[in-house]
Amino acid sequence: TQLLEQSPQFLSIQEGENLTVYCNSSSVFSSLQWYRQEPGEGPVLLVTVVTGGEVKKLKRLTFQFGDARKDSSLHITAAQPGDTGLYLCAGVGNQGGKLIFGQGTELSVKP
Amino acid sequence: GAVVSQHPSRVICKSGTSVKIECRSLDFQATTMFWYRQFPKKSLMLMATSNEGSKATYEQGVEKDKFLINHASLTLSTLTVTSAHPEDSSFYICSARRQGANIQYFGAGTRLSVL
Numbered sequence: 001t002q003l004l005e006q007s008p009q010f011l012s013i014q015e016g017e018n019l020t021v022y023c024n025s026s027s028v029f030s031s032l033q034w035y036r037q038e039p040g041e042g043p044v045l046l047v048t049v050v051t052g053g054e055v056k057k058l059k060r061l062t063f064q065f066g067d068a069r070k071d072s073s074l075h076i077t078a079a080q081p082g083d084t085g086l087y088l089c090a091g092v093g094n095q096g097g098k099l100i101f102g103q104g105t106e107l108s109v110k111p
Numbered sequence: 112g113a114v115v116s117q118h119p120s121r122v123i124c125k126s127g128t129s130v131k132i133e134c135r136s137l138d139f140q141a142t143t144m145f146w147y148r149q150f151p152k153k154s155l156m157l158m159a160t161s162n163e164g165s166k167a168t169y170e171q172g173v174e175k176d177k178f179l180i181n182h183a184s185l186t187l188s189t190l191t192v193t194s195a196h197p198e199d200s201s202f203y204i205c206s207a208r209r210q211g212a213n214i215q216y217f218g219a220g221t222r223l224s225v226l
Binding site (some may be wrong): 006030031033035040041042043044045048086088092096097098099101102103104106 | 115117143145152153154155157160168202204206208213214215216217218219220222
């Protein structure tokens with residue numbers, strides 16, 4: 001069974017601080033996706049990483065895919081209240097293309 | 112961009128009634144759609160995989176007679192919660208996978224409240 005361990009599950013920080021969310025597995029994933037979800041809405045895709053060692057940037061967000069394609073991280077620089085939400089990592093599994101989700105990280109950025 | 116429409120966004124029903132939720136891919140064809148359930152501040156839990164023209168594949172522990180899934184066309188899948196009870200109250204989310212791609216696009220979710 002493929003699993004993704006996401007940490008931390010809760011994070012409350014002040015505006016301007018930096019943070020990193022981790023997603024780890026003992027399994028290899030062909031690709032890994034990061035989503036952001038606001039209350040009462042569906043997840044919105046932020047990025048997909050495919051190549052081991054890949055780094056992608058989306059404004060203040062930096063995503064990394066581990067060399068072995070077993071782990072990924074999301075780093076947010078100078079967090080803002082608008083970054084508040086639930087962040088989810090998800091890997092494409094080896095069973096019919098199902099997404100394997102991490103537990104999610106509930107981020108709260110206080111002004 | 113790929114758009115998935117989910118309807119209704121919110122439904123309140125009496126215990127014992129059935130509720131149908133629709134999931135449509137608006138600008139692409141989706142041979143596979145997925146149905147998830149999500150509890151507050153928790154991650155998504157896959158309920159079933161819906162394949163166009165065939166029976167859905169349910170995850171372990173999900174009652175197929177309780178959660179009926181129909182995927183009659185390449186752009187529409189429906190989830191019917193039959194004889195709903197208060198414990199079925201939850202946030203249900205669908206996603207659609209574009210043909211030939213490995214990315215899922217999510218609907219906005221349906222908040223089901225069973226009284």
